[in-house]
């Protein structure tokens with residue numbers, strides 16, 4: 021193609037060209053070096069020779085935004101590759117680059133001269149979004165301790181540095197701690213045939229079952245043998261222990277110290293100040309509000325679960341997570357006539373992937389065009405250009421789907437940014453990193469795929485603003501899950517599923533089966549909400565109180581909030597990765613679910629693709645990124661402030 025303008029896909033902004041696997045190491049190092057040098061040159065200019073004259077305020081902010089862009093241009097690709105690259109040396113180099121950018125960014129926010137240049141700008145000379153950027157930037161400086169004396173500032177930098185390392189070590193311990201249980205194949209009765217076929221016995225006549233999700237979820241859900249379920253559950257709960265316990269203690273102590281240095285009472289207050297929830301103490305209030313709303317639905321469903329459990333274990337007084345998935349599945353099958361193994365025959369991975377693209381494309385006015393020759397980090401990865409069907413198929417982003425497990429890869433499901441999109445300057449790019457099986461999928465995993473893809477389209481659609489700071493999924497952290505949680509609804513709609521969920525013979529999933537699946541899914545949501553509140557309470561109170569004995573503290577909170585009894589001798593907190601990333605804010609999953617249910621109430625259940633509603637949603641909630649407060653985006657879309665009613669009604673259903 022000689023004339024890029026003649027090709028609508030190639031026109032306009034160029035995507036990032038990723039390195040071939042063997043060039044990755046050098047690429048990462050060069051990218052980090054160049055990105056940091058660009059940032060440093062811009063910063064020197066701002067410090068020593070800031071723009072003057074009539075348009076100085078805007079010019080200064082633009083230069084500051086270029087610094088952000090240079091830094092995210094390093095941080096985004098290296099944090100992705102640190103989690104997905106097959107070569108361990110590349111992952112390690114990425115972690116080092118990530119830490120370096122983090123250190124540099126922290127130092128910038130503590131740079132008094134740079135701060136003074138920005139603080140001298142008159143907001144009156146700026147438009148609303150630019151004034152917002154200035155206010156947020158100055159708040160960043162204050163939270164980083166720019167007002168403090170030299171010693172506390174140095175200490176803050178030290179803390180931040182150490183927290184980065186702790187977070188990486190903590191995550192790596194979980195990622196690398198793949199535990200296994202080896203059992204004779206006859207003890208795996210109940211597991212789906214295709215799973216058994218993929219897990220042959222070794223020369224000792226044993227099958228190895230790992231704690232990775234594609235093994236652990238079906239085993240805990242389907243294995244009839246209670247001992248196998250228990251062994252695997254215990255192995256799963258022990259990931260990261262004991263080495264992560266002292267890391268967590270240090271992390272909590274450093275976060276507390278950091279919050280204190282910049283004038284907050286505790287870490288949760290510091291963290292909540294830049295979120296929708298606003299105040300630290302509002303977190304336990306929210307947790308208790310949800311706990312109360314979930315009380316009745318929890319009791320109702322837990323009683324059914326125990327009743328079924330007691331048919332096998334007559335004197336059982338309580339149930340643990342070693343049995344909860346298995347009996348939940350049994351109750352669902354027996355009461356709602358939903359057989360997960362039958363359900364999964366309709367969810368062939370490749371059809372699901374195409375269905376996801378078709379459904380989200382239709383809903384949001386997008387088209388995805390495969391880019392088979394784009395360099396990728398592993399042969400499993402598929403690249404697509406994202407075109408705006410509402411604007412002459414103009415390319416607005418590029419996405420990468422890396423959806424199957426492999427050794428050394430991130431173990432969960434998440435969206436990673438690869439490039440922050442900026443109008444006229446940079447194409448939005450991102451990747452989905454998941455661990456789905458290659459054949460038939462559980463419906464749960466289909467829902468997860470829709471969820472994660474929600475983050476990816478949010479990242480792309482919010483990638484055409486003016487400022488790096490507000491590009492992509494840049495809203496308050498306790499709001500970012502809402503659009504994804506809402507998109508899950510499309511993976512539960514019978515009409516939508518008919519379009520891609522077909523069995524081997526091509527027969528679409530029957531509507532009455534989907535209806536029963538939904539009824540079955542409703543089962544347990546009360547106690548699931550309580551489980552979430554147990555995790556949220558752990559995330560809040562561990563940071564607020566920093567208990568000396570984490571196991572005892574976890575146990576207390578489990579008794580207070582969780583429907584499931586503690587399994588003696590386990591240390592689940594050590595593998596609870598969100599303690600690092602979400603810190604005291606695990607409540608955010610539930611907070612944004614409350615808002616997701618409210619957002620979804622604007623759609624007509626009889627026509628989920630209504631172009632008016634979907635268009636408004638795309639324009640008012642997704643496209644603005646972080647350029648307005650999330651509460652305003654929601655109000656703008658709903659025509660009123662968000663409320664708890666839709667969530668409460670769903671929970672009580």
Ligand SMILES: [Zn+2]
Nearest residue numbers: 471475501504
């Ligand atoms: Zn999410």
